[in-house]
Amino acid sequence: MVFSERIPQPRRIFGPVPFGFAVWLRRLASPFGFAVWLRRLASPFGFAVWLRVWLRRYTAGMDEKPKRWRFRFKLRTLLIAMAILMLPMAWVGYSLNWIRQRQRFPNREFLDSIAQDREDIVGIRRPVAPSWLWLFGEAGVDRIGIMRPDSSLDIDYVRHLFPEATIDELSIIEKREGGVPVLYQPVILQHFEPLCGSK
Numbered sequence: 001m002v003f004s005e006r007i008p009q010p011r012r013i014f015g016p017v018p019f020g021f022a023v024w025l026r027r028l029a030s031p032f033g034f035a036v037w038l039r040r041l042a043s044p045f046g047f048a049v050w051l052r053v054w055l056r057r058y059t060a061g062m063d064e065k066p067k068r069w070r071f072r073f074k075l076r077t078l079l080i081a082m083a084i085l086m087l088p089m090a091w092v093g094y095s096l097n098w099i100r101q102r103q104r105f106p107n108r109e110f111l112d113s114i115a116q117d118r119e120d121i122v123g124i125r126r127p128v129a130p131s132w133l134w135l136f137g138e139a140g141v142d143r144i145g146i147m148r149p150d151s152s153l154d155i156d157y158v159r160h161l162f163p164e165a166t167i168d169e170l171s172i173i174e175k176r177e178g179g180v181p182v183l184y185q186p187v188i189l190q191h192f193e194p195l196c197g198s199k
Contacts, residue, residue, distance in 0.1 A: 095131065099138050102161055106153075115142045127164040130196050141165045147172070148189060155192065163195035 102108070119126045127140035134140075143166045146153055158167055169190040 095133055095136060098131070098161075099133055099136055102133075102138065105158075105161065106151075111141050111144060112139060115140070118142065127194070130163050143168070145170050155190070159192060159195055166194055167192040 105111075115126050118124045124142065127142050128134050129138040129140045141162050141164065144158060144162060145168045146155070146158065148169060148171045155167065155169065168188050169192075170186045171189050173185045173187050175185065
């Protein structure tokens with residue numbers, strides 16, 4: 001008849017460390033367990049792995065903090081959100097750059113005053129700035145006159161800068177009587193209709 005002695009399991013009163021130490025003593029008591037322990041202890045790498053596993057197993061619950069909900073998302077979700085936000089931000093940047101170029105146009109204040117006078121006196125409605133530029137406070141221009149040969153502005157550039165405006169390319173004809181100029185009459189060389197209608 002074989003009698004086997006078992007080490008009684010201690011009560012878990014002082015946390016996981018005393019219980020783990022008792023299990024370690026029980027394994028160390030057997031010859032096979034002692035040989036395995038010596039083999040692991042002889043290797044520095046094995047001892048480091050064993051020490052790391054032991055510390056993680058028996059000290060994991062000592063410094064546990066209450067779990068809090070954190071907003072988590074995947075990298076794919078982040079990329080999709082960035083792509084969606086880039087479209088309106090790119091449109092805002094493009095619109096602000098367009099407004100800056102329109103404000104730098106020569107005699108812009110004079111064009112605004114003429115358009116406002118035509119709306120107040122004559123009753124011609126002032127066009128709205130294209131491409132939703134009015135959301136940023138930009139006003140439309142109804143008519144632009146480019147004098148030749150004094151002005152070197154490109155017609156295509158002006159038409160794309162002010163697609164709501166009617167553009168006339170003008171020149172001055174000088175009338176003389178007895179060799180003395182008596183009248184300067186503007187003549188329309190080319191007439192360009194707006195690229196887009198007013199809203």
